Amino acid sequence: MSTHAWESLSNQAVAAAGVIYFLALLSHLVEWSALIGRRTAVAERKVLVGPAGAESSVPSSTEAPVESEGAVGTSGSSGEDERATRAELFGRLGYLLTCIAVACHVVAIASRGFAAGRVPWGNMYEFTLAGTGIVAAVYVLLYRRLKLSWMAPAVVAFVLVFLMVAVLVLYTPVEPLTEALNSYWLVIHVISAALATGAFTLGGIASAMYLLKRRRPDTQTGWMARVPDLPVLDRVAYRIHAFGFPIWTFAVLISGPIWAHQAWGSYWNWDPKEVWAFITWVVYAGYLHARATAGWKGRNAAILALVGVATLWFNFIGINYFSTTSMHSYAAPAHVAAAAPAVPEALR
C-alpha cells in the first residue's frame, strides 16, 4: 500500500472509531438512564448479604462492594427486573462497542505509522490520537480487574471529545520527522509519556468521581450508586497514580533529558514543555507525598490529582498557545539556526 492509501485508511479508521465511541457513549447513557430511580445491585446486595455474613468464614466487609448483576433478579417487581436487564444489556453493549472502537483506534494509529514510515508520534495530532487510544486501551484492559464499569460514560466521553479535538483542530497530513526527532529515544520518550498521560487521565477521572460521589455518598439510586464507595474510589485513584508516576518520572526526567542532550546539546533547557512536565511531576509527587506522610486522603488528595491532570493537559495543548519558543512545537525544526534576524520588509 502506498503512503496515501495508509493515510486514508488511518483517517477512515479514526472516523469509524469516533462513530463507534459515540454509539458506546449512547449505550452507556441508556444504561445510566435505566438505573435512575432504581436501587442498584450494590444497595440490594448489602441488604441481602448483611445478616447472612456470619456464615461466611471471611468477614463480609472484606468483599469489595462491587456491582453484581447476578443479585438483581432477587428483588422487586417485574418492572424493576426489566429495567435492570435493560441496564445490564446496554452496559455490556457499551463495553463491547468500546472494544470495537479501540480496535479501530489501534488500526488508525498503526496505519498512520505505516503511512509515515515511523512511529506515529511526530506531531500533536498523532500524539493525541495515540494518547486517547492508550486511555481507552488501558480502560478496556483494566475493566474487569479493577471493575471499572462505573467509569464507562466518563472515559468514553473523554476519549470521544479529545478524538474530536484531534480531528477538528490538530489534524496534520502525514509528514516525515525532522532530523532532531529521528531518534529511538523519541520512541521511548513518547511511549512512556503517553502511557503516563493515559494513567494520569484515568486517575483524574477516578478522583473527579470521588469528588462527585462525596457530595452525596449515600446515594442509593441512579448511576452514582454504581460508582464504588469512597474508600474504594480513593484507593483505585491512588493505585492508578502510583502506576503512572514512575513512568512519568522516566519520561520526563530520564528519557527526555537523554534525548534532549543528544539532539540539542543540553539535557535540560527550561523549555516551556519541559517546565510544565516538571510542574506536573512536582504536583503528582506532592500528591503521593501528601498521601504517604501528611495523611491527605480523599478530598484534598483528589483535588491535588485534578490539579495534576489540569497541568498535564495544559502542557499538552494549552502551552502551545502561549509560547512559540518551545522546541517541542513540532512545526519548526530545532535545527534551523535560531538567531536569524527579521528580514527587513523591503526585501520580502
Add this chain to the structure above:
Amino acid sequence: MTVTEDRTPEREVAPIRELTPRELLRWGWRQLTSMRTALILLLLLALAAVPGSLIPQENLDSVKTSNWQAAHTTLAPIYRKLGLFDVYGTPWFAAVYILLMISLIGCIVPRLGVYWRGLRSQPPAAPRNLLRLPEATSYTTSASVEEVSARARAVLRRKRYRLRRVSTSTLEGAGEVSAERGYLREAGNLVFHIAVIVVLVGFAVGSLFGYKGGVIVLQGDQYGFSNELTQYDDFDPGSLFRPSMLNWFNLHIHDFHVDWIDSGPRQGMARGFRSDLRYQTSPNGPTKSYDLEVNHPLDIGGTEVFLIGHGYAPEITVRDGQGNIVSSGPAVFLPEDQSFLSFGVVKPPSGQISLEGLFYPSEVTLPNGQPVNVTGDIGDGSDAVLSLQVWKGDNGLANGPQSIYSLDTSKMTQVTAPGGKAFNLRKGQTVTLPDGLGSVTFDGITRWNKLQISQTPFKHVALGGVVLALLGLLGSLFIRSRRVWVRARETAEGTLVEVAVLDRSGGDEMAAVVAGLVAALQGRPEEEPE
C-alpha cells in the same frame, strides 16, 4: 468451626512505639512540620517555574525577549527588576530550591536514624486488644495454642515476614506471634530523597561550572575552529566557569552531506545531514575523523560537539571604484525558513558600500516577476540567486562591535539598481555599481555548519541520581509494609485465634490480607495470592 467477626468502628489507633508519649509528640510534631514545609516548598517550586514558561526568557530566545520588551514598555522594567526574563537564574528561584534542599536534608537525616534503629529492632509486641485494630478478625479452632503459634510462625515466615524472637505475651497462657514485612519500603523512600539531592547537586555543578557555546564553521579544510573563547560566536558560561576549563582541540569540516526530501508536503526540506569532521586533541596529535550528525555528538574529553544546523555562505567579492578588493570570501547567510531562503549582510571594514540581501538556493521567478525559493537543495548551483541591496555611507563599524548578521542602514542611503531596488546575481556574475562605486561579484557558494559546543560536568551524576530516584520510588510505592499479630489462647469453646494487620503503606486492601492469613492459618487454599 465457627468464626466470629469483630470489627471496631473507624477510630484512631494509638501508634505503637517504644517511646515516651512526650518524646513521641515532639518527634511527631517535628516530622509533620518538616514534611509540610517540604511539601509546600515543592509546590512553590512548581509555581515559581510557571512565569518562565509564559514570559520569553533571555537565555532561551533573546530576539523574542527584546521584541517583547520593546512592545511592553511599562511592564518590561518591572519584570526586569523581578528577574522575570531569566526566571531560572534569579535569587528567588534559587532560594526556593535551596530551601527545599535544606528541608529535604533535615527530613532525611533523622529518618535515616529512625530507619537504622527500626532495622535492628524486632517487630513490636502485640497490642493488648488486637481486635481494636482496624483490620482484625478472630476464630476458634480445636487446634492447641502451640500448634496455632507454630503454624502462624511457619506461614508468616513463608510470606517473608520478619518474626519477633521473644514472644512474651501480655496475656497469661497465650501464644503470640508478631511479624513485620516491607522494610525495604522505607529504604526506597530514603533512597529516593537522597537521590533527589544527588540530582540537584549534579544539576547545580553542571550549570555552575559548565558552558554552552555556539559557532558557525565554514566547510573546507582552510577554515576551522579551535577551542578558545575568542572563536565562539556566542558563549553562555556558568557563573563559576573559568576560561582555563576549556580543553584544547581544533576541528574543521572536511565534507558535508545533506539528504533532501524530494517529494511530499515537506519537499525541499532537509531530512538529514552529516559532517565529515576532522579534529585534533593535542597540538602535535594525529588528526582523527568523525561523522557528526544530529543526535550523534562528538565527545572530546568531556567537551561535546553537536551539529545543530547548516546553511549557505555565498562567496562575494566587493571591489571599490579603483578595482581594489575591499572584501571577499564567504559571507554566512542565515536560513529564514525551511527551504533555506537565507538572509545575510556584507560589511567591508573599509570602503563606502555595504550589502544586505537574500540568497535563493533554488530560485524560480513567478509569472508576476516575484522570485520564490523552491528547495534548499542547491544542486549544481545554477538556480542559485543572490538578491542584494546596496547601501552607501557609514555602516557604523567604526563605532564598535555589532552583529555581523544585520546592517544598520539609518545613516546610509540606498544605491538602487536600474529598474528595481535589488541587484540580482547568479553564480559567476559581476555587477558594476553606478556612480563609480565599484563592483560586486558572486564567486561561488560555501556551506557552513552551526556547531554547539558544551561542557556539562556531573551530567552522569545527575543521570545516575534520577535513575536511583526512580528505583527508590518504585520501592517506596510498590513494596508493601505491614505488621501482623496472631494471638492464640484457650477458651471454653476451644482455642481462640485473633489475627490483626496494621497497614503501614496505605492503599492496600487489608481485609483481603487478613482473609488470606486466616485461610493460610486454617490450612485452606488462599483465595487472594499475596
